[in-house]
Amino acid sequence: MDFSLSEEHLMIRDAARDFANNELKPGVIERDIKQEFPTEQVKKMGELGFLGMMVDPKYGGGGMDTVSYVLAMEELSKIDASSSVIVSVNNSLVCWGLETYGSEEQKQKYLTKLATGESIGAFCLSEPEAGSDATSQRTTAIDKGDHYLLNGTKNWITNGGSADYYLVIAQTDKEKGHKGINAFIVEKSWDGFEVGPKEDKLGIRGSDTHTLNFNDVKVPKENRIGEDGFGFKFAMKTLSGGRIGIAAQALGIAAGAYDLARDYSKIRKAFGTEICNHQAIAFKLADMHTEIEAARHLVMKAAWDKDQGNNYDMSGAMAKLYASKVAMDVTVEAVQVHGGNGYVKEYHVERLMRDAKITQIYEGTSEIQKIVISRGLLRD
Numbered sequence: 001m002d003f004s005l006s007e008e009h010l011m012i013r014d015a016a017r018d019f020a021n022n023e024l025k026p027g028v029i030e031r032d033i034k035q036e037f038p039t040e041q042v043k044k045m046g047e048l049g050f051l052g053m054m055v056d057p058k059y060g061g062g063g064m065d066t067v068s069y070v071l072a073m074e075e076l077s078k079i080d081a082s083s084s085v086i087v088s089v090n091n092s093l094v095c096w097g098l099e100t101y102g103s104e105e106q107k108q109k110y111l112t113k114l115a116t117g118e119s120i121g122a123f124c125l126s127e128p129e130a131g132s133d134a135t136s137q138r139t140t141a142i143d144k145g146d147h148y149l150l151n152g153t154k155n156w157i158t159n160g161g162s163a164d165y166y167l168v169i170a171q172t173d174k175e176k177g178h179k180g181i182n183a184f185i186v187e188k189s190w191d192g193f194e195v196g197p198k199e200d201k202l203g204i205r206g207s208d209t210h211t212l213n214f215n216d217v218k219v220p221k222e223n224r225i226g227e228d229g230f231g232f233k234f235a236m237k238t239l240s241g242g243r244i245g246i247a248a249q250a251l252g253i254a255a256g257a258y259d260l261a262r263d264y265s266k267i268r269k270a271f272g273t274e275i276c277n278h279q280a281i282a283f284k285l286a287d288m289h290t291e292i293e294a295a296r297h298l299v300m301k302a303a304w305d306k307d308q309g310n311n312y313d314m315s316g317a318m319a320k321l322y323a324s325k326v327a328m329d330v331t332v333e334a335v336q337v338h339g340g341n342g343y344v345k346e347y348h349v350e351r352l353m354r355d356a357k358i359t360q361i362y363e364g365t366s367e368i369q370k371i372v373i374s375r376g377l378l379r380d
């Protein structure tokens, strides 16, 4: 067993760290206040290869492994979780889904642009009546011969207003239940596609979350992903890997908050000494660091499983379940270590605390992760 990172891994981690500190940190508070999408920063992340990290270089990607990807996700999330979710959705839901299950034509037409950041992608599964229960899809795609006619509403879609291409899950045959679900690539410019209102969120406010409406959108047959009826499996397989990215995001949020709390505790004085010299504060730091290390091991193990070709459904779910809890616990404690300063925007930890919560909700709530884990445990 070898816990050390390779030279290449360290280089990627450091490049992401530098980018986060130099490019994401300036303006991160203002973007959060104004709910401003980080357009310039996303463009630069595309140029640096952060938007298609694991994609084969023949489609414009970085050809990197999942360990590299989670290292970058952790570093970006320490500073700006709004930007890192954009990276996560584009990499592990959209690019991975297309590269793994798309046709060669789809890869040439869409993946090459998504992997370089020339275009941005969104993943559209959730609906007003289908969140955790993703089989209850009400969006329909009716087979009309050479095309499908898409109708319905998706909500909570990350990159909803900023994306160019959307992977949309819809019911094609209600009689067949989840085997009658398909996934489609939809272009923003198509008639009948409408970007609805932007959500005013608690956290990750720089990311762009929208309701989307589809009114008789004509989707060419060649834009269906995989065999007829493959859509639900496509969504579940894609989300299984996506969870590793969100687990890394949660880890980064926790690690970023810890760094700030540790540094602050070394300069803030109370009762004649730096507050880190009070054991109550030092023990908080010890607990935070221990929990973060444990989360990091789970995240790395899940990424390693994926890279080895092992099944990662359970390890990814465990990583997300645990890292998101650690993100909540550590960010709350980081605010506490900062005292009153923790409660104002200038010190960053209140934002990290707000950002942490979403990691327990999207790409499967913590309760859904427990369903995945327990089913895995109890399977023969």
Ligand SMILES: Cc1cc2nc3c(=O)[nH]c(=O)nc-3n(C[C@H](O)[C@H](O)[C@H](O)COP(=O)(O)OP(=O)(O)OC[C@H]3O[C@@H](n4cnc5c(N)ncnc54)[C@H](O)[C@@H]3O)c2cc1C
Residues within 6 Å of the ligand: 089, 122, 123, 124, 125, 126, 128, 130, 131, 132, 133, 155, 156, 157, 158, 159, 201, 204, 209, 358, 361, 362, 363, 364, 365, 366, 367, 368
């Ligand atoms: C900011 C944000 C961004 C998002 N981005 C995307 C995106 O890009 N694409 C996308 O498709 N979706 C996205 N989502 C949607 C997200 O994945 C869903 O909100 C999530 O899956 C939960 O679904 P729901 O909101 O309908 O909650 P519900 O499914 O209604 O759940 C409500 C509560 O009931 C619990 N619950 C439900 N079923 C069970 C059960 N069987 N056992 C135990 N507890 C249960 C849940 O855990 C939760 O606590 C996003 C959401 C947010 C808030």
